[in-house]
Amino acid sequence: MNWLDICALEEINVLGSRIVDGPKGDIAIFRTSNDEVFALDDRCPHKGGPLSQGLIYGKRVACPLHNWQIDLESGEALAPDVGCSHKYPVKVEGGRVLLALKTLSDCA
């Protein structure tokens, strides 16, 4: 896997996010309250709202446009909504946030 160094962990607010200029569109990087990091396409499966701008709680983000709840781990919308945002492998090593973009081509 081709890990890319994105930024330092502390450059993302706790319960906050940053946007990475991905090759196929924006990627949202989220940081939870216990410093876990997740990466999803910055598009809500509902109407394309920028998930990076949503409110984060637990391992979920609430879309800023219509309050769909998206699971950060899977990218899936919570019932009753149905839909999925593509997820990217991401990890924290030595205080740096690493993102794998290679798999983008594997997903549809």
Place this chain on the structure above:
Amino acid sequence: MKKLKLVMVGNGMAGVRTLEELLKLAPDLYDITVFGAEPHPNYNRILLSPVLAGEQTFEEIVLNDLAWYQDNGIDLRLGRKVVDVDRRKRVVIADDGSSAEYDRLLIATGSNPFILPVPGNKLDGVIGYRDIADTEMMMATAKTHSHAVVIGGGLLGLEAANGLKMRGMDVTVVHLADWLLERQLDKTAGKLLQSALEARGIKFRLNTVTDELMDNGEGRVCAVQFKDGDVIPADLVVMAAGIRPNTELAEKAGIPCNRGILVNDTMQTYDPRVYSIGECANHRGIAYGLVAPLFEQAKVCANHLAQLGFARYQGSVTSTKLKVTGIDLFSAGDFMGSEGTETITLSDPIGGVYKKLVIKNDILVGGCLYGDTADGGWYFRQIKENANISEIRDHLMFGESALGDVGHQGQSSAANMPDSMEVCGCNGVCKGTIVKAIQENGLFSVDDVKKHTKAASSCGSCAGLVEQILISTVGGAADVKPKSEKAVCGCTELNHGQVRKLIREKHLTSLKQTMGELGWTSPDGCATCRPALNYYLISTWPGEAKDDPQSRLINERAHANIQKDGTYSVVPRMWGGVTNPSELRRIADVADKYNVPMVKVTGGQRIDLLGIKKEDLPGVWKDLDMASGHAYGKSIRTVKTCVGSEFCRFGTQNSTQLGIDLEHDLFNMWSPHKVKLAVSGCPRNCAEAGIKDVGIIGVDSGFEMYIGGNGGIKTEVAEFFVKVKTAEEVREYNAAFLQLYREEAFYLERTVHYMQRVGMDHIKKAVLEDEANRKALAARLQYALSFEQDPWKERIETPVLKKEFDRIPVVAVEEAAV
């Protein structure tokens, strides 16, 4: 830690609801064992009638399937009746000899049908109407026999009669009283109901006492004989003459009972280890037989079992609805009227409509509707909220839609809407979808409906309509509460008022501390409670509590309004709606420089730049060099003004200057909801002060102040507050009122709704009558605002805050990868 043992006797709706609530609050506190006498998991007993009528199946009315018990680690023992409780050893014993120890015992044994003490009441074919077995028996009998007699013309009896009729039996209802449903309807409505049911072929014998049930010689009932000597054939006799709390077990265990197991406000019996809820419990002299109060009891009981102990049950106002398709009736509260009450009646016997409202001391205390029950939910809300109706009395009878609101809060007739009609305009949800979700998933509250269908989950303007649909679908079981009594969200049991109070009393100054101290069930809260808590903290403890940007929704975090495509709109402040050539030039330059796709004049007398990318926001603000307009916040928005005495030939006061001053007074003020002001310079009121949170109208002798207006979802006209002489007084009164609102209102409660909740008298007392308090309030607002600064300026100047707006460019990413 070793888990406590909770044993529940009875596996019905009230008991299982308690477990559901308990599992939400304290999932790991107890090992739970449930004894159920019936061989079924928990099902929706109030839907037995639609099953009998062939409108639903048993499978459809199951609320918790066996997997639910398993998933929650509940030891479910079906088909076993508990026959004894040894309270000394703390163990229950079932009829098969098995037993279970308890630390806490919950008795939810429900009720038994009252079986008339007449000869023959033990014959085959004589049953009560209570559970699945009874219903199955009735359905089987309808296939093989033809004559049914239902004893009792109450809700259950009529539903049974209707169901049996639908299944092809010849049905006679025998009733003691003068009219049907005498506990839910007055005589007029009862008679209307009777004609409607007679038209369906059901026969009635009122004022009739049953004397004997006759044996066909083989131990089965064949006829019913009455006191007056008449005899009618009967192959099936359904006893629906009331229920009796099932206190057999409790009495045997020596727990005090008196027409129900006696419980206190935390649903505990005289033995504090033993709780009781549901139809078997007697709370303050009442054993409730309807679902809604039982669910309220369940919440309280769960709260106490979870060792939280702040909830109390204080009795319920109930409403009822007959579940006979095609017949609409609704009653609530004291519908008969008693001493000191007045009644308003509308009667149209030909059209089949009858409405009666009972009023006491200008408060609606009860009502009874037949034929047109569309406003039932609204009346029920008025009753529960003890709303003063003196001002709307003239129109009360014609429902909420007659009150002249142009808005769209769902006062149309939910019951008469076709299934295909759209209810929620934001999410495109039709009535049929909502009704289906309610029936299939066993929903009882608007929140449940929101979760399952998305209806009313965006702007919320259709919540009233959804509530009506809920009431018309499940009747009295609907869990409808005013916002002031509802929990803030799923993360807590506390309502907004309790949270505000506790934050003050316990001196809570951070989100983490608040969620910990108040027992939040989720670690970070959710998108509903975090913004509310954040507001409560900073408004209660200015200077002490730190604003948490991550607990604000995006508009207040980005200090701009997010648009559908993820871009933002920027509205710079124009104090009092006044601008100048230099500001206009800068706005034009910004629009050019950042390729702003649309420049628009807003309704609040300023200019909106739409379609700006988030990363451009700090640059736009810097180039504009104007203050934030807060067009994005639950905050002070604008002060709209007319030209006033400086230029206008009619103007009596300098409204623009006062508007500018007021806007400076309130600059950077966060509030429970948005706050808009207007100042007009003369009674022509060109600034439309009548629909603002605070509206000021200049007159020759001073200023009239109006509060609580709103031009949004539902137009509300502001109410006259006070008349003062000078502009300085206006500023002081305004600051005091808004500070009171900031301190007391619930998050997302506009001034009008706050006013409706606390009453104008309360506000007048705090602001008008008590000068010292008024000055103190105004001073507290000033103090709170002294900690705020222009958020745009803050973000241009502070690099840490600016970071949120920067993207991580792909170039940088690739470089890092090499």
